Amino acid sequence: MTLPAGASVLLTDLYQLTMLQGYFDQGMEETAVFDFFVRRLPPERNFLVAAGLETVLEFLEGLRFTDGELGWIRDSGRFSDDFTGWLAGLRFTGDVHALPEGTIFFAGEPVLRVTAPLPQAQLVESRLINLLHFQILVASKAVRCRLAAPDALLVDFGLRRAHGAEAGLLAARAAYLAGLDGTSNVLAAPVYGIPVFGTMAHSFIEAHDDELEAFARFARAQPDNVVLLIDTYDTEAGARKVVELAPRLARQGIHVKAVRIDSGDLAAHARRVREILDAGGLHDTGIFASGNLDEHELRRLRQAGAPIGGFGVGTRLTTSSDVPYLDCAYKLAEYAGRPRRKRSEGKATWPGRKQVFREYGASGRVEADTLGLEDEDLPGEPLLVPVMQGGRRLHPPETLDAVRARLEQNLERLPAPLRGLEPAARPGVNISPALARLAATLDGTPRPEKSGPGDTKS
Amino acid sequence: MTLPAGASVLLTDLYQLTMLQGYFDQGMEETAVFDFFVRRLPPERNFLVAAGLETVLEFLEGLRFTDGELGWIRDSGRFSDDFTGWLAGLRFTGDVHALPEGTIFFAGEPVLRVTAPLPQAQLVESRLINLLHFQILVASKAVRCRLAAPDALLVDFGLRRAHGAEAGLLAARAAYLAGLDGTSNVLAAPVYGIPVFGTMAHSFIEAHDDELEAFARFARAQPDNVVLLIDTYDTEAGARKVVELAPRLARQGIHVKAVRIDSGDLAAHARRVREILDAGGLHDTGIFASGNLDEHELRRLRQAGAPIGGFGVGTRLTTSSDVPYLDCAYKLAEYAGRPRRKRSEGKATWPGRKQVFREYGASGRVEADTLGLEDEDLPGEPLLVPVMQGGRRLHPPETLDAVRARLEQNLERLPAPLRGLEPAARPGVNISPALARLAATLDGTPRPEKSGPGDTKS
Numbered sequence: 004m005t006l007p008a009g010a011s012v013l014l015t016d017l018y019q020l021t022m023l024q025g026y027f028d029q030g031m032e033e034t035a036v037f038d039f040f041v042r043r044l045p046p047e048r049n050f051l052v053a054a055g056l057e058t059v060l061e062f063l064e065g066l067r068f069t070d071g072e073l074g075w076i077r078d079s080g081r082f083s084d085d086f087t088g089w090l091a092g093l094r095f096t097g098d099v100h101a102l103p104e105g106t107i108f109f110a111g112e113p114v115l116r117v118t119a120p121l122p123q124a125q126l127v128e129s130r131l132i133n134l135l136h137f138q139i140l141v142a143s144k145a146v147r148c149r150l151a152a153p154d155a156l157l158v159d160f161g162l163r164r165a166h167g168a169e170a171g172l173l174a175a176r177a178a179y180l181a182g183l184d185g186t187s188n189v190l191a192a193p194v195y196g197i198p199v200f201g202t203m204a205h206s207f208i209e210a211h212d213d214e215l216e217a218f219a220r221f222a223r224a225q226p227d228n229v230v231l232l233i234d235t236y237d238t239e240a241g242a243r244k245v246v247e248l249a250p251r252l253a254r255q256g257i258h259v260k261a262v263r264i265d266s267g268d269l270a271a272h273a274r275r276v277r278e279i280l281d282a283g284g285l286h287d288t289g290i291f292a293s294g295n296l297d298e299h300e301l302r303r304l305r306q307a308g309a310p311i312g313g314f315g316v317g318t319r320l321t322t323s324s325d326v327p328y329l330d331c332a333y334k335l336a337e338y339a340g341r342p343r344r345k346r347s348e349g350k351a352t353w354p355g356r357k358q359v360f361r362e363y364g365a366s367g368r369v370e371a372d373t374l375g376l377e378d379e380d381l382p383g384e385p386l387l388v389p390v391m392q393g394g395r396r397l398h399p400p401e402t403l404d405a406v407r408a409r410l411e412q413n414l415e416r417l418p419a420p421l422r423g424l425e426p427a428a429r430p431g432v433n434i435s436p437a438l439a440r441l442a443a444t445l446d447g448t449p450r451p452e453k454s455g456p457g458d459t460k461s
Numbered sequence: 462m463t464l465p466a467g468a469s470v471l472l473t474d475l476y477q478l479t480m481l482q483g484y485f486d487q488g489m490e491e492t493a494v495f496d497f498f499v500r501r502l503p504p505e506r507n508f509l510v511a512a513g514l515e516t517v518l519e520f521l522e523g524l525r526f527t528d529g530e531l532g533w534i535r536d537s538g539r540f541s542d543d544f545t546g547w548l549a550g551l552r553f554t555g556d557v558h559a560l561p562e563g564t565i566f567f568a569g570e571p572v573l574r575v576t577a578p579l580p581q582a583q584l585v586e587s588r589l590i591n592l593l594h595f596q597i598l599v600a601s602k603a604v605r606c607r608l609a610a611p612d613a614l615l616v617d618f619g620l621r622r623a624h625g626a627e628a629g630l631l632a633a634r635a636a637y638l639a640g641l642d643g644t645s646n647v648l649a650a651p652v653y654g655i656p657v658f659g660t661m662a663h664s665f666i667e668a669h670d671d672e673l674e675a676f677a678r679f680a681r682a683q684p685d686n687v688v689l690l691i692d693t694y695d696t697e698a699g700a701r702k703v704v705e706l707a708p709r710l711a712r713q714g715i716h717v718k719a720v721r722i723d724s725g726d727l728a729a730h731a732r733r734v735r736e737i738l739d740a741g742g743l744h745d746t747g748i749f750a751s752g753n754l755d756e757h758e759l760r761r762l763r764q765a766g767a768p769i770g771g772f773g774v775g776t777r778l779t780t781s782s783d784v785p786y787l788d789c790a791y792k793l794a795e796y797a798g799r800p801r802r803k804r805s806e807g808k809a810t811w812p813g814r815k816q817v818f819r820e821y822g823a824s825g826r827v828e829a830d831t832l833g834l835e836d837e838d839l840p841g842e843p844l845l846v847p848v849m850q851g852g853r854r855l856h857p858p859e860t861l862d863a864v865r866a867r868l869e870q871n872l873e874r875l876p877a878p879l880r881g882l883e884p885a886a887r888p889g890v891n892i893s894p895a896l897a898r899l900a901a902t903l904d905g906t907p908r909p910e911k912s913g914p915g916d917t918k919s
Contacts, residue, residue, distance in 0.1 A: 014626050016618070016645040017659025025682035031668060075651045081686070121668055128662070132621040133629060140624075160474070163590040164786045166598075167627030168472050171591060174624075187474040193533045201475025203483075204586070206793040209801040210489060210579055224483035228539070234805045267806035318786045327785040328622045328776045335664040343667040347692045348725035439660075 010065075013072050015129040020082065026122045027086045036119040036356055037128070038113040042330040049421040049429060051222025051329070052146050053102040053114050053411060054177045056136030057400050059131055060391060063095040066127065095123050096333055100390035102359075104180060104401065105409035106386060107417060109372060109432050112359045112407055113387060114139070121338060128333045136331050137170065141177035145204045147298040148316050148411065149182035150422050152305055156313030158200045159186040174321035178407040186313070195403065200315075202230035202263055202291075209235060215244045222248075230261045230291060233276070238264055242276040246283030261289040261313065266273035269294065270309035277310040289313065297325070337460055344445055353434070355441050359386040368418050375435030441460050468523075471530050473587040484580045485544045493579040494795035494814055495586070496571040497593055497883035500788040507879040507887060509787070510604050510868060511560040511572050512635045512769065513596030515858050517589055518849060521553040524585065557849035562638060562815075562859065564844060565875060567830060567890050568821055570817045571845060572597070579796060586791045594789050595628065599635035602781045604868065605756040606774050607640035608880050609765055614771030616643040616658045618751055620777025638864040645773070653861065658773075660688035660749075667693060673702045680706075680715050688719045688749060691734070696722055700734040702740030719747035720770065727752065728767035735768040747771065755782070756882055764793035787850050801905055811892070813899050817844040826876050833893030 026032065039053060046398050068076070068090050077087050097119020100106055114135060117124045147158055159178040162171035175186035176195050185198035192199045203221050211217035214236060222229045229252070230400030233241025242262060249259050262280070264272050269292045292304070293315030304311060318324065334352040335343050342354035355376050363372040375381045390397055422428035484490065526530070526534070526548050533613050535545050555577020559567055572593060575582045606615055616742060617636040618630035633644035634653050643656035650657045661679050669675035672694060680687045691699025707717050720738070722730050727750045738746050750762070751773030762769060776782065792810040800812035813834050818841030822828040833839045848855055865878060878885035 011648050013648040013651065014629060016620055017647050017657045018645065018660075018661055020647065021659050021683050021686065022661050022665045022679075025665065025679050026668075028518065028682045029678055033663075056863055073718060079650070081683070086742070119670045125662075125664060128664075129621050130626070130868045133623060133626065136622050137624045159641070159717075162474055162795065163587050164594050164789070165591060166595045166624035166780070167631050168588070168591065169625030169627045171731045172625075187476065189473055189475050190469050190471040193471065193529075199475045201477075201479050203476055203480050205803045205805065206493075206495070206585075206586075207483065209482045209793045209803055210484075210796045211495065212799075220487055221480075221483050224486045225479050225539070228479065236801050237804075272561045322624070322780075322785040324785045327780040331622070341670075344695050345667055346695075347663065347723065350724050381772070388907050390671060391549065406536070 006415060007447045009070060009073045012017060012066060012126075013075065014133075015126065015176065019126050019129060020076070022125055023090075023122045023275060023313055024082050024086050026125070026148075026259070027089055031241065032120045032122060033122040033339035034118060034337075035119045035335060037124050037333050038336050038357065039115040039131065039333045039350075040111055040113050040331065041139070041180065042332060042350070043109075045326045046426050047326050048143055049427050050107045050143070050417065051139055051284035052142040052181055053106040053108055054104050054142035054180055055135040055173075056101050056104045056115065056390065057140070058134050058176075060099065060396055062130055062134060062399075063097075063099065063127060063391065063394065064396070066093070066095045067074065068093065079309070093123065093126070094394060095119065096394040097123055097391070098389065098393070100387045101388050101390050103388060103406075103407040103409060105413065107410070107413040108359070108386070109429055111353070111374060111432050112372060113357055116181070116293045116336075116356070116387060117354075132331060132333050134173075136329060138173055138177040138265050138331055139331075140184045140323045140326070141174045141321060142181040144182055144298070144320055144415070145178040146324070147182035147424060148301055148320060150300040150414075151424060152299040152314065155301070155305075155311070156291070157183045158315050159183055159188065159314065159320060161318035162186075165321040170321065174405070178320060180403050181410060182315070182407060195214070197403065202228070205232065205235045205265075214241065218248050219251070220242060222252050222259070223255070226255075226257045229257060230260045230263055231259060232263045232265065234264050234266050238267060238272045239275050239279060239404050242279040245282075245288070246279060246285060249283065249285055249288070252392065259285065259288045263293065265294045269306055269311065270307045273309045275312045291315070293317065295319065302424060315377075342441055342445060343418040344442060346446065353438060353442060354445055355438065357438065360384065361386055363416060369416055369417055369430050371430050371433060373433040373435055374438060374440065376437050379435055379437050381435060469530060470524060470526050470584075471533065472591075473584065477521055477584050477587060478534070481548075482540050482879060484583070486541075490578045491710075491797035492576060492795075493582040493695055493793060495575045495582050495791050496794050496810075496815065497573040497589065497791045498571050498789065499566075499568055499597070500790060500808070502568045502887065503784045503787070504884050505784050506601055507881070507885050508565045508567060508601070508875065509597055510600040510639055511564040511566055511597065512562050512600035512638055513593040513631075514559050514643050514848065515564045516592050516596070516631070517573065518557065518854055518858075520588055520592060521557065521585060521852065522814060522854070523850065524551070524553045526551065533779075541672075542671055551581065551584070552852060553577065553585065554852040555581055555849070556847065556851070558845045560844050561846060561864075561867060563864040563871065565871040566817070566844070569811070569832060569890050571815055574794075574845060576814075581665055590789060590791050592631075593823050594636040594787060596631055596785055597789075598781045598784070599632045600639040600867060600915070601909065602640055602756070602778055603636040603639035604872070605882060606759055606778065609756040609759040609882060610772065613759070613763075613769070614749070615641045616771065616773050617641055617646065617778060618773035618775035620646045622776040623779040628779065632823075634861070638777060638861050640776070641869060644876040648677075660686070661690050663690065663693045663723075666690060672699060673706055676702060676706050677709070680710050680717070681713070682717045687715060687717045688721055689717060689725065690721045692722050692724050692730070696725060696730045696857065697733050697737060700737040702742060703746070704737060707741065707746070708745055717743065717746045719749045721749045721751065723750070723752045727769065728765045731767045731769045749773070751775065753777065760882060779860070798878050800831045800899055800903060802900060804904065811896060811900060812903055813896065813915070815896065818842065819844055821874060825874055827874055827888050829891055832896060833892055834895050834899065835895055837895050839893060875909060
């Protein structure tokens with residue numbers, strides 16, 4: 004079986020289809036507005052990074068039921084034939100507004116808004132959350148790794164323990180757009196044009212009877228990319244073998260670009276290995292480290308002055324292990340011209356078509372965001388922009404390099420404490436008076452403006 | 462783009478290809494033996510559940526490079542033309558031994574062993590780990606949910622916050638084989654034959670001007686599956702509307718199967734809702750709950766006597782949020798007839814072709830496992846069985862129901878404390894004297910038998 008997951012419109016929750024049957028029966032096809040947002044920021048994240056928009060737009064453009072999928076729906080006995088026939092013609096014809104990828108955002112701010120006939124806007128919920136949630140999760144972790152080691156080579160090594168195939172691929176994408184230099188995942192090159200990096204595993208060394216011979220053979224097989232893994236048996240002994248081998252390779256025009264250490268006390272080993280390499284004249288041979296790294300470990304190694312120029316960051320990045328999920332949602336804000344909200348305990352939502360207005364202080368740094376109604380005249384830069392109209396993109400896909408540049412600019416405008424790894428006071432997300440009034444009107448009772456849902460404040 | 466992730470052999474780490482180029486150059490195609498195992502169990506897990514074998518066998522059977530993939534490899538400029546040509550003919554022709562899915566296992570025990578020409582056994586590493594790691598992770602979490610609520614209806618609701626499409630699909634599979642009743646993920650039905658469940662979202666209620674009218678319409682659209690979500694505005698008021706509506710529906714032959722609560726204090730709401738339903742004569746209408754559930758919350762609700770018959774378990778299950786990854790590896794144990802091991806600090810491995818022998822006490826409960834050499838004559842049940850020979854399966858795929866039955870049997874034979882949610886003393890994993898001697902011989906120095914790698918003991 005080749006897993007059809009990413010491609011199938013059936014990768015959705017059953018209740019989307021049962022609700023669609025209900026909407027179909029009642030002819031409820033008027034325009035609905037849904038927001039995707041993160042309810043609360045975890046204490047481990049000072050900000051989040053918008054990511055995944057491009058993959059969502061691809062999903063919306065390609066949305067349709069194949070004959071096979073319609074066959075399953077028909078055979079399930081859960082739905083009417085009329086409804087199944089109608090599904091056959093279903094396409095996404097709506098509008099999308101979104102924060103461009105690489106935009107920094109906070110709790111309660113819409114990252115993406117869908118405006119479409121109710122059944123379409125409803126049907127896309129599960130996959131849209133699935134795509135945005137994970138890429139935001141990884142991008143928001145990856146940017147912390149970059150901030151912890153601004154000038155190091157950082158490579159995503161997380162494929163093997165990412166949660167499935169698509170997680171491995173989308174994590175490479177999210178990590179790269181958030182500032183990493185590339186990935187070990189080959190598929191990310193043809194699919195997303197991301198630089199790929201790779202050296203050797205311990206098994207390559209072990210399959211040879213002699214470590215030095217393994218080094219020599221690898222160097223000849225990959226003469227332009229000689230990074231030798233030296234910790235299979237004894238790290239410092241491995242480094243001495245590299246020194247022994249280097250002149251032989253040099254005569255063949257081969258340069259040992261770096262050695263890799265993957266176990267033990269990385270800082271201590273790196274220092275001893277640096278001495279061995281320097282004493283052997285290999286000043287240009289760098290040290291690359293991997294093994295259970297994350298932003299805190301990177302910072303520790305940098306602060307310890309470990310002579311390591313590059314890092315493979317794996318499992319903890321692609322599983323976002325300290326924060327493996329975000330409290331995010333995709334919620335109805337308007338239907339048939341009327342604003343809507345839910346008031347479930349701890350999960351109330353803001354109604355209407357909203358905009359995020361970002362204000363900068365005299366220093367150029369973000370001072371505060373205001374969540375208001377789209378047509379309000381509020382100070383600040385409106386962050387949500389139209390990206391799809393009538394089911395068609397308004398612009399060609401952005402390059403990941405453009406996204407990286409946007410994030411860099413966003414980081415420059417972020418108050419310095421938020422760029423640190425420790426929890427810092429986030430800029431407030433204010434609720435505009437008009438939005439607060441609208442919510443109160445819908446509730447049927449006047450309500451004080453400062454009791455807002457979620458993490459936001461008014 | 463339809464994500465080709467699961468289907469592409471390029472979903473691998475670049476170093477697999479660079480190593481293969483090295484093996485190719487040197488003609489290193491002799492037989493290699495690799496083990497997949499989990500180095501250490503996290504304190505939050507008393508045991509792990511083997512899962513993912515079937516998807517690995519599918520992957521191995523289908524392994525080949527397409528013209529497009531070969532084109533990328535050729536154009537990358539990293540590999541020789543001879544090598545690329547040789548890749549075109551590469552298939553998996555090896556043998557696989559494995560723990561059958563649903564088998565309970567512990568640290569250091571091989572879950573799967575690949576015996577194949579070195580390049581093949583090497584190339585499959587990244588994807589093989591990617592498939593096994595995640596399914597073991599979710600199955601080992603799901604079984605804890607089942608143990609916490611043995612007689613409740615338990616449904617996987619985790620697609621939206623699973624890490625990508627494949628995670629959503631494979632989590633449904635792993636959760637079902639570990640004892641859940643089904644999933645909300647529609648695709649799991651046609652792909653894996655897993656029962657799907659679904660009701661309605663808050664947006665369905667909100668899109669109507671009147672909650673009772675929304676209930677009525679949903680019931681008529683899905684008359685055989687009426688589960689009404691009652692917490693959009695006020696949970697108890699919602700329950701009273703269900704009581705009001707039920708006689709009208711009954712006259713149309715429609716039964717309200719259950720109500721769903723998704724917010725607030727689930728136990729308190731469930732008690733009040735139960736009273737309202739009972740007072741209204743709806744004794745047969747059940748209560749289904751969801752919202753940030755995991756095994757601990759399930760146990761708390763059961764212990765509190767909350768009148769809830771079914772649960773949707775979502776994000777915390779499909780991200781295995783308390784343990785988002787396992788420390789697992791795929792390591793060379795033999796090449797060209799010679800046992801191999803790495804001795805990297807904290808990551809040393811056991812050499813040779815191994816078997817896990819499980820001994821049961823007089824009570825029929827697992828007493829101890831012994832990791833020994835395959836050809837040793839040791840007491841206990843050998844757990845690793847041959848599943849693939851020469852690249853072909855030895856048996857047709859097992860049904861997930863057969864896997865569920867095996868896990869149930871395994872659970873019955875597990876010491877009772879291990880079936881609890883709190884950390885308990887795990888049975889020891891002994892190292893056979895012959896295996897310890899082999900490792901010592903390879904190290905070139907006699908070593909005491911009790912200093913073994915990883916979590917195991919001798």
